[in-house]
Amino acid sequence: MPDNFLKRRDIGKLIASVRDAGGRFVAPALAARQAVYKDISSAEELDDDYILPRNSYKELVFPQTEVIADFTIGKDGVGLKGRDVTGRDTVVFGARPCEAASLESLRSVFTWGFIDEFCTKREDRLVVITIACTKADGACFCTTVDLSPKSVTGSDVALSETDAGDYLVHSVSEKGKAFIAKHSDVFKAKPSADAVVKPIIMPERIKGVDLEKIKKFLSDTAHYENPVWPELTRKCIGCGACTYVCPTCHCFDITDEATAYGGKTPFEGERRKNWDACQFDNFTLHASGHNPRDTQFKRWRNRFMCKFNYYPKKFSSKGCVGCGRCIRVCPVRLDITEVMEAISKRP
Amino acid sequence: MNNIYLPQLVTIEDIYEEAPDVRSFRLVFKDKFLRDSFEFKTGQFGLYSAFGLGESTFCIASSPTRKGYIQCTFRRSGRVTGGLYDLSIGDTMGFRGPYGNCFPMDEWKGKDLVFIAGGIGLPPVRSVIWNVLDRREDFGKVTIVYGAKTVADLVYKNELEHWEARNDVRLVQTVDPGGETPGWKGKIGFVPAILEETATSAENAIAVMCGPPIMIKYVLNALGKLGFADEDVYTTLENKMKCGVGKCGRCNVGDIYICKEGPVYTAVEVKRMYNDF
Ligand SMILES: Cc1cc2nc3c(=O)[nH]c(=O)nc-3n(C[C@H](O)[C@H](O)[C@H](O)COP(=O)(O)OP(=O)(O)OC[C@H]3O[C@@H](n4cnc5c(N)ncnc54)[C@H](O)[C@@H]3O)c2cc1C
Ligand code: SF4
Ligand code: SF4
Ligand code: FES
Numbered sequence: 001m002p003d004n005f006l007k008r009r010d011i012g013k014l015i016a017s018v019r020d021a022g023g024r025f026v027a028p029a030l031a032a033r034q035a036v037y038k039d040i041s042s043a044e045e046l047d048d049d050y051i052l053p054r055n056s057y058k059e060l061v062f063p064q065t066e067v068i069a070d071f072t073i074g075k076d077g078v079g080l081k082g083r084d085v086t087g088r089d090t091v092v093f094g095a096r097p098c099e100a101a102s103l104e105s106l107r108s109v110f111t112w113g114f115i116d117e118f119c120t121k122r123e124d125r126l127v128v129i130t131i132a133c134t135k136a137d138g139a140c141f142c143t144t145v146d147l148s149p150k151s152v153t154g155s156d157v158a159l160s161e162t163d164a165g166d167y168l169v170h171s172v173s174e175k176g177k178a179f180i181a182k183h184s185d186v187f188k189a190k191p192s193a194d195a196v197v198k199p200i201i202m203p204e205r206i207k208g209v210d211l212e213k214i215k216k217f218l219s220d221t222a223h224y225e226n227p228v229w230p231e232l233t234r235k236c237i238g239c240g241a242c243t244y245v246c247p248t249c250h251c252f253d254i255t256d257e258a259t260a261y262g263g264k265t266p267f268e269g270e271r272r273k274n275w276d277a278c279q280f281d282n283f284t285l286h287a288s289g290h291n292p293r294d295t296q297f298k299r300w301r302n303r304f305m306c307k308f309n310y311y312p313k314k315f316s317s318k319g320c321v322g323c324g325r326c327i328r329v330c331p332v333r334l335d336i337t338e339v340m341e342a343i344s345k346r347p
Numbered sequence: 348m349n350n351i352y353l354p355q356l357v358t359i360e361d362i363y364e365e366a367p368d369v370r371s372f373r374l375v376f377k378d379k380f381l382r383d384s385f386e387f388k389t390g391q392f393g394l395y396s397a398f399g400l401g402e403s404t405f406c407i408a409s410s411p412t413r414k415g416y417i418q419c420t421f422r423r424s425g426r427v428t429g430g431l432y433d434l435s436i437g438d439t440m441g442f443r444g445p446y447g448n449c450f451p452m453d454e455w456k457g458k459d460l461v462f463i464a465g466g467i468g469l470p471p472v473r474s475v476i477w478n479v480l481d482r483r484e485d486f487g488k489v490t491i492v493y494g495a496k497t498v499a500d501l502v503y504k505n506e507l508e509h510w511e512a513r514n515d516v517r518l519v520q521t522v523d524p525g526g527e528t529p530g531w532k533g534k535i536g537f538v539p540a541i542l543e544e545t546a547t548s549a550e551n552a553i554a555v556m557c558g559p560p561i562m563i564k565y566v567l568n569a570l571g572k573l574g575f576a577d578e579d580v581y582t583t584l585e586n587k588m589k590c591g592v593g594k595c596g597r598c599n600v601g602d603i604y605i606c607k608e609g610p611v612y613t614a615v616e617v618k619r620m621y622n623d624f
Contacts, residue, residue, distance in 0.1 A: 112607070115351065273352065310602050
């Protein structure tokens with residue numbers, strides 16, 4: 001039983017009240033001719049036709065780049081000040097269930113021992129409203145990694161679309177309940193009697209993929225020498241695109257950007273945390289010139305290991321949610337599910 | 348907000364020339380409270396900032412038995428280390444840490460210790476050595492085998508002289524063939540071979556080593572020949588690091604994050620790791 005009902009025509013009101021209170025409303029909308037998650041200010045901007053936005057909404061908690069500290073170097077010494085993040089109430093509307101499941105993976109890394117509050121403070125104020133998928137494309141494979149368009153993991157409010165374009169509303173988390181209560185003027189108590197839910201699509205499970213077998217294969221250190229790696233991943237050109245669109249990829253770099261450096265001239269600058277990618281050859285390059293992942297297949301193997309070994313084993317969370325973004329974006333058509341299948345076939 | 352990436356400001360109190368392109372800094376926290384309260388354990392490391400250029404990872408090369416300051420020793424090898432190298436006494440830089448695990452020194456009480464280091468691998472071992480020498484009566488025999496490419500590349504020359512002069516330490520120094528000078532009194536040869544020559548007893552002994560990956564590999568063999576069991580052999584691993592706190596995703600050897608779970612490991616653990624060095 002749904003808890004509430006949301007009329008399509010009331011979304012504009014919801015956007016306005018979130019924004020009027022100082023919050024951000026993020027939803028799939030067109031940019032550069034494709035659906036992406038972005039800030040919107042009116043319901044007209046919503047894209048009606050999207051399957052899955054091109055970017056991951058991880059950037060709401062883990063931005064592509066952000067300043068973590070500012071410094072000034074002058075005649076009277078060094079001034080250093082860390083940045084604070086308080087977070088801003090943010091609603092992501094129309095997220096997909098696969099992606100919602102990825103937030104707890106990111107959180108597991110960013111709270112492992114040391115807590116990265118840049119990430120957690122934002123996530124604390126993020127409300128995720130998912131819409132069950134009525135469409136999928138050939139790259140979607142959530143069901144193969146034990147998720148589905150019906151999953152609500154990581155979702156705060158789960159919607160299902162009706163034939164009329166309205167939504168049945170299920171509150172999933174306490175955060176979601178509070179959000180619905182706060183916006184009770186748009187979340188109507190009862191669905192209209194004639195509301196018919198659109199059929200939810202179920203991407204077919206890829207038969208050749210056996211997650212247990214993959215797990216076993218990866219946990220044996222001997223697999224590093226297996227020729228399957230160079231064979232399957234040789235074509236990767238190391239562009240890193242797959243990592244930037246992936247909702248669970250968390251790697252970053254820390255760099256300084258300053259107005260000048262050296263000599264006696266005073267200067268100022270900022271220290272930034274920027275997305276980085278394990279697919280780049282200088283990612284692990286030592287100053288000595290030694291590089292533990294000196295060829296592309298080793299870097300690709302690391303990415304696969306991260307998804308199907310490090311995340312599940314170290315952080316008890318999903319490394320891959322089957323969103324298919326890395327497949328859609330790859331310029332050389334390296335399909336992660338083909339690697340999953342090939343490994344599942346190993347004795 | 349607790350900003351885990353925010354360094355502390357430290358003043359360079361002294362600079363020592365160790366070898367060509369290698370310097371040590373003696374660092375003191377600007378913040379008085381931290382200066383008095385800062386604690387770390389032998390084997391831990393930190394991230395050192397040259398503002399405007401970035402951060403570099405070095406071990407804390409001083410011993411926790413020496414209070415009030417920390418020391419780092421680094422080789423000029425890139426952007427950040429180049430910037431740090433240009434700093435002078437009295438200048439300010441950044442430090443965050445201490446990070447990582449440590450050598451379980453309390454478990455080694457009463458045992459003989461053999462230290463094996465190559466080149467710039469001596470700094471992390473130095474922290475252990477001074478920790479041991481500052482409470483010498485807790486431990487048995489101390490042997491140090493240290494080698495570098497050339498005589499000039501040996502770091503901590505003053506301290507090597509001091510250790511040489513002590514009668515409760517056996518120091519064996521070596522340089523690679525061709526790296527010797529006319530007056531060189533030490534050995535000539537690679538560290539693993541020289542280590543074997545010392546015929547150090549593995550009985551009730553612990554070995555601690557640090558050096559380039561290739562040296563580690565051969566030293567492990569040599570220690571095996573001397574009869575050392577893998578669980579009695581310790582090393583500290585290095586990898587490219589940026590965050591130091593298990594987030595940025597680049598220091599891992601397979602499923603092991605060196606910054607968070609290391610950098611100190613026994614040979615048993617090293618041999619169990621994925622071949623990702
Ligand atoms: C736990 C730990 C402890 C350490 N302790 C010490 C220590 O006590 N003392 C010490 O000296 N070092 C130590 N290191 C190593 C030290 O962190 C690096 O040597 C140092 O950070 C690199 O210097 P940099 O930042 O100036 O280099 P960067 O400016 O980062 O330059 C190095 C980068 O330059 C490029 N580069 C360098 N050489 C080449 C090449 N041959 N070909 C192509 N590109 C290249 C690469 O991008 C490389 O990553 C330690 C490392 C770790 C992880
Ligand atoms: S690995 Fe690919 S399919 Fe899996 S979560 Fe990342 S982008 Fe999506
Ligand atoms: S998108 Fe494709 S080519 Fe680019 S790094 Fe990823 S797998 Fe390699
Ligand atoms: S240095 Fe960032 S994860 Fe280890």
